Structure formats: structure tokens, C-alpha cells
Amino acid sequence: MLTRPVGPRRNNIVVHLALIAGALVMMFPFVWQILMSLSTNAEVQSVTPHLWPHELQWGNYAEVFRQLPFLHQLRTSALITVIRVLAQIAFCTLAGYAFARMHFRGKGVMLAAVLSILMVPSQVYLLPQYQIVQDLGLLGSLTGLLLPGLFSAFGTFLMRTAFLALPAELEEAARLDGANPFQVFWHVMLPLIRPSISVLAITSTLWSWNELLWPLVVTTNSDDMPLSAGLATLINDRTVNYPVVLAASLLATAPVLILFIALQRRVIDGLATSGLK
């Protein structure tokens, strides 16, 4: 007890120094990306690196919209993400509720089948998914991009867990008042799992926004691609304009970074608890 006032104080400075050093390493690529996105292509490619651009080239950001189908791709990314998030919330809360709180034949088998997907690597279902989309004539279309991602086994698991944790009394009271199962679900139970729904919304946003392999196989025209695939195809260009590509990359990743910083407490708490069990 006697050493307390001195000990932790001094230790804290060491702790801060260690954490700051680590944070610098973690942040460095972002900082470097910002600096290089504001440089000229010659500066980026000079053998002695320029730490600071001689003159900030804000025009690189305007070039992104002139040289790349950036707005097209941004629109595609935003559309598929919003639709998938809404669909996942709708389908997963409904199914999660039934799996958690209702009794019906075949429930165990269906639940086991859905959850078994969590353990299967995505490549195992990718080829047939591609075939289905091809057979439906949807290659390169927004619907084709959207399709398999409307359904989520992880989301079902998350929603079921959330509903399982709710007390049964609320539900029973509503049922005695004559509410039908959908009314109980919609008016009583759904509002109570809002925190879990936001975790699902955030994780599915991240997943959809950043996803690469599926968009890469179902789209061939860069105008049809979402940002993730659009950026990835740029690296194969011989005459790459580094500052413009870096500016585009920053613009592409900015929406989720901003979303995450705005909601960080919720995301961190949600992910932490989903990782505990």
C-alpha cells in the first residue's frame, strides 16, 4: 500500500510509451498512404523517399473520379451493402427467434444444418453459387452480386443467442393478451435485442463492403464491380498512377472507418462478447 502512490504513476508512463510505440506502427501505413496520396507520382517513385510532399496535390482526389469508375463502384458497394444488411437483419432475426423460442418439428436438424455452414470454408460453396447465378443469367448484375450474401448462418447464430437470453415472462404476458406470434416477435421481443442487431448490422456491413472473391468472379466489367474488386484489379495495370490509386483506396475504406469510429464502443463491446463464447 505504501508504494502505491509512486509505483503505478511511473509505470503508467512506461505503459503509455509502449502503447504509443505500438500505435505508431499500427497507424503508420495509413499515415504513409495519406502522405503519398498527396504527392506527385514522381515523388512516390523517387528512390530516396519523400516524407513530406513538396506541395500537397489535392488534385489527386479529383483525379480519382476522372480516371476511375469510382462513383459507379461506390454506388454498387453502398447498394449491395445496404440491401444485404437489411435482408440479413430480417431473415436472421425471424429465424433466430423461431430457433430460440418456438417449438416445431425438425427444428434441431434445421438449426444444425444452418450452423454447420459456419465451419465450412467459403470456397466449398463458391463454384456452385457461381453456377446458380450464371444459370439465372445474373452474372455481372447487382442481383448476382447480392445473392448468396442475403443469408447468414453467423447472423442466425447471433440472433438466436440474443433471443435465448431474454426472459420468458414478457412473451407469455403478450400471448395471454391474444397477440399472435408475429406480433409478439415484432412488438415485444425485437426491440429488446437492438444491441445485438446493431452488432449484426456492423459485422455484415464490414463483411459486405470488404468482400473480394465473390465480386471478382461474378463481375468482369470494372463498371459493375464494387470498390473492393475494382481496386484490386488496378494493381494489374502496368502504368499505375500511385497517388491516384492511394487516394482512391483511402476514399474506398473511409466510409467503414468513419462508421467504426462513430460506433466504436458498440462494435468493440459487441465483438468482445461474441468472441467470448
Add this chain to the structure above:
Amino acid sequence: MTSPPGSAPVVPKESGTTKTRRPLRRDGIWPWLFVAPLVGGVAVFYLWPIIQTAWFSLTEFGVFGGTTFTGLSNYQELFADPDLYKSIGNTLLYTVIVLLNIPIALVVASLLNTPGLRFAAVYRVLYFLPYVAMPTAVAMVWRLIFNGDFGLLNYVLGWFGIDGPYWISTPGAAVVAVSIVGLWSSVGFSVIVLGAALKQIPPELYEAAELDGASRWRRFRAITVPLVTPSIAFLSVVTVIAGFQLFDLLFAVLGNSYSNPTIYDSMSLVYMFYEAGFVTNEKGLAAAVAMVVLVLVALATLVQFRLQKKWVHVD
């Protein structure tokens, strides 16, 4: 079994018997309406495709579509292909390097857990941002850093008299480069998960140990590490499963086989799957690669669960 929802007479009769049975009668058709969209979608887009891939791996795709059963010939071709073993080796190397994120994250999380530490939330966000950022977007700046001619990494290595390689086009070096990016982007998630586990440890344990004169290191070894072993186990399973599916970063850092011929020496299993399935159009072979990924992931997970019985602390 089913009665129309809300049919009044059934309820009082049932309420006298077992309690769990009551909802069975009352829910009627409802549960099926609730699960139908999801289970239907999952069956069509996930469950049936799993079976189909298993079938595809035993067939040859014709030019005009349609398939011919060829037995195990895809597997024979695959196992005779040196690329398979290179891919498995690269995938394992990547996974092992990325697993280092767990000890690093444990140190960071326990520093963040220092009682009364200010700005902990700010640090947490900074460490977590790489996990959130789009892999293909951050890969662009890493490509620049790893560039053999004007990259920052080789410039810095030059200060120490080291002549850095052309990271992206040198087999071996390329996988290490991609692993560094994977490590960088995965630390944040582990910090969050371990941080939550550390919060569960009662502070009295540390206070008692401190009174007994245990050093900071000793307390870390004897209290922190054993009590977070369940989370470490969780993270190692998740990291290995994700590691075996390495694709996004590799593709975004290294490019495709047209622009980077050395990709064949640096590719992962999933990259091999992508090349066979969508570039050279050998779908049967690609399906066989997918099945190999499935088996390896299942084996790795099973082995980990077995081993965990030996080292994971259970209350």
C-alpha cells in the same frame, strides 16, 4: 399436430399438462413462416452447393457445360501437382506468422488493462482500425512499402546495410510480406477479445499477488495467462481457419498470374482454387482444391480442440 393459431379451446386443455408442450400447439404454422426465408436461402445457396462441390470434384467439366464422372482423377492430378504442396506450404507459413498476433495482442491488452490507465479507448480504436480497413485498399500502400526499387522498407533496411529483396516478386519473401500485413491487420481483433477476457479477472487476485511480492512479470505468468487461455484458444482456432482461407491480401498485394508470373511460387490454397476455377477454367480441379481446404481446416480445428484439453484452463 397443427391447429389454427389462436384456437381458443386448445389452450386451457393443454395448460394442465407439460409446460413445454404448450407452444408446440399454439405456434401452428408460424415457426415455419419464420424460418422459411433463411433456411430456404441457406439450403439453395450453401447446403446444396456443398454437396455439389463434392460431386464436382469427381467430374470433368465439358466445354459446353455438363459434367462427366471421372472418379478420383482430379485428386490424382492435384496430388501430383507440385503447386499444391507449394500452396499448402505458403498457407501454413502465413498462418504460423499471423498466429503471432495472439502473443502481441496479449501484451497490448494487458498494458491496456493497467488500472486507471487514461486514453485506453483511444488506443483500442487505433489498434483496431487495421482490422476494419478494406484489405484491398490497405494492400495498395503495403505494395508501395514493399516495392523493390523505391519502397520505404528497403530504404530503411539500407540504413543497416541490408539489401532488401524485390519483396513482391521474390518467392518466399512475398509470402512473408503478405504475412506481415495479415499480422498487422489481425492484432486489433485479438486485443478486443483478450481485453474483454482480462476484464473478467477479479482485481483482488492481482492485489493479493502484489502483497505477496510477486513481480509484474510473475503476475502476468501466473494469473493473466492461465485465466485467458479460453480466449487464446478461441483466437487460435479463428486465426487458423481464416489463415487457411488466405486470398484477399495475397491477391491485392501480389496481383494475378498475368501481371506477376512468380505468383505460382507464392500462392495459397485458395489462390490455387481461384486460378483453377476462374482463370484456367478447370472447375473439377478447383472443386478438389476446395475439398482439400475443407479437410485441412477440419483437421486443424479438430487437432486444436484435442490439444486444448491439455492447456486450456477451466474453472
